[in-house]
Amino acid sequence: MSADTGSFEEIALGYIDVVYRVAVGLCGKSVDADDLVQDTFLKAFERFGMFEQGTNCKSWLLTILRNTWIDRLRHQKVVGNVVSLEDDIIDQAGEVDEDVKLNSSELLERFSDEQIIKALKRLPHEQRLTLLLIDVEQLSQNDVAEIIGVAVGTVKSRVSRGRMELKTRLESYAKEMGLTGGEK
Amino acid sequence: MNHLTDEQFEDIMQGKDADLRHLSECKDCQNALAEKRAVAKRLQMAFKSVKPDASLEETIRGRINEKRRQLGLVVSGGRPWKTRLNDKMWSTLAAAAVLFAVAIPLAIYLSASSSAIAGQAELVRIHEHNMSPHTEFFSDSDPEKLAAYLKDTLGFTPAMPAEGHGLAIRGCCIAHFKEQITGSYVVSTPSGIISIIVVPDTPKDIAMDRMPAKKGYGQTFWKSSYAHCNMVAVRLGDYTYCGVGEISKISHEYLRDLLNRLLSDTQPS
Numbered sequence: 256m257s258a259d260t261g262s263f264e265e266i267a268l269g270y271i272d273v274v275y276r277v278a279v280g281l282c283g284k285s286v287d288a289d290d291l292v293q294d295t296f297l298k299a300f301e302r303f304g305m306f307e308q309g310t311n312c313k314s315w316l317l318t319i320l321r322n323t324w325i326d327r328l329r330h331q332k333v334v335g336n337v338v339s340l341e342d343d344i345i346d347q348a349g350e351v352d353e354d355v356k357l358n359s360s361e362l363l364e365r366f367s368d369e370q371i372i373k374a375l376k377r378l379p380h381e382q383r384l385t386l387l388l389i390d391v392e393q394l395s396q397n398d399v400a401e402i403i404g405v406a407v408g409t410v411k412s413r414v415s416r417g418r419m420e421l422k423t424r425l426e427s428y429a430k431e432m433g434l435t436g437g438e439k
Numbered sequence: 440m441n442h443l444t445d446e447q448f449e450d451i452m453q454g455k456d457a458d459l460r461h462l463s464e465c466k467d468c469q470n471a472l473a474e475k476r477a478v479a480k481r482l483q484m485a486f487k488s489v490k491p492d493a494s495l496e497e498t499i500r501g502r503i504n505e506k507r508r509q510l511g512l513v514v515s516g517g518r519p520w521k522t523r524l525n526d527k528m529w530s531t532l533a534a535a536a537v538l539f540a541v542a543i544p545l546a547i548y549l550s551a552s553s554s555a556i557a558g559q560a561e562l563v564r565i566h567e568h569n570m571s572p573h574t575e576f577f578s579d580s581d582p583e584k585l586a587a588y589l590k591d592t593l594g595f596t597p598a599m600p601a602e603g604h605g606l607a608i609r610g611c612c613i614a615h616f617k618e619q620i621t622g623s624y625v626v627s628t629p630s631g632i633i634s635i636i637v638v639p640d641t642p643k644d645i646a647m648d649r650m651p652a653k654k655g656y657g658q659t660f661w662k663s664s665y666a667h668c669n670m671v672a673v674r675l676g677d678y679t680y681c682g683v684g685e686i687s688k689i690s691h692e693y694l695r696d697l698l699n700r701l702l703s704d705t706q707p708s
Contacts, residue, residue, distance in 0.1 A: 263503065264500065264503070268496065268499065268500070271491055271495070271496055271499070272490060272491065275489070275490070275491040275495070276486050276489050279486070279489050280486065284489075289491075289495055292491065292495060292499070293495070293498060293499055293502060296499045296502075296503070297499075297502055297503065297506065298561075298564070300503050300506060301506070301557045301560040301561065301564075302557050302561075302617075304557055305557065305617075322615045323615075325615075326568070326612075326613070326614050326615055329612060329613050329614075330568065330612055363477055363478065363481040364481070366481075368484070368485040368486075368487075368488060368489075371481060371482060371485035372485055372486070372489075375482065375485075386482065389479075390478075390479040390482045390483055391482055391483050391486045393483075395453065396449070396453060408446065411445065411446045411449040411450075412445060412446070414449060415445035415446075415448065415449055415475075416445075418475055418478050418479065421478060421482070422474065422478050
């Protein structure tokens, strides 16, 4: 089908909530997230002639979102000062004492949604995206593997490591914020 | 006793078959699974209230309509033509048969044409991205460093023109063209900034028109204009080098001269 059928809005724009959520997970609640969503839909519109109707539009849009986001990250790098996407971790959570280990959902509830999203934003890029697609968007491992362009096994290990990393960071924040002291 | 692996935990989280017998007997694995589920659930809850403003959707609709206008497509508030077409098709069987005979080749033509035009739109988008205010991108760059970076990322070094006579290579970037990684670099010229984008598609694939032959130019050059940009392409080895510049500053002939210089200055490695 061609992009001039007028049905792009009917088919693709219905996923704006999904695309926006993932964009916020990647960029935080910011103008950057809005820009990423806009660019994703504009690119999708330009390529709509290549989209096979009846196939998974959500995965198709998320693939474009991921590629657009990767392109942006690459643009932000100074040539000659290239940093691997995998290595671009803002900071590492420190070691956490045994007595602040997170062992119940009760402690997780003490963090605001915004704090959880901020903690997620500090994970390595591809780990963050994988976690978003699996845990937040509830996509299948196969769909995520296709979107990210890796093997299913890689998706499993990334999401597992990502969840562990997020948990460790939250434990670390809990300690800093005094959320655990004496209440265990 | 072997505990469940991360992979097995992930399969259980996805509701796939896994070693549930071990899980039912192992307290450690039960606790580990409970923690993973708690993190996943909390993460999902954190995004429940994340929703776009209505203004974002309106902005996107506006930009899409603007793009339609650039493409010369009708911006219609009515039903899509496809639906209207279906109504007509049911009017008489004979009309449907005639329409069918005409519609199939037309749809193939439109689909191929749309895909080719989409290629031009992507070239313009890459150029626009190169022009966006990423100051780091436009900082002084060593052509050898750029070439090494592109080779490392793309697996080959694109041909580049020699600097001098007002030409300076300002930076490069990696982008996606039709979902494939592609390279481009930016050349500053006395007339304006030009992006050279290297893609595997042929100029015909991108719906470009052959330029008239010019004396002294051994290669065939192709040209096109899309939105606010002129573009000229030339095939070199397995790749097409597309020069893209603003219509108001860069003519097709100027782009052809630059690409011709590219051919005479360097050979791709």
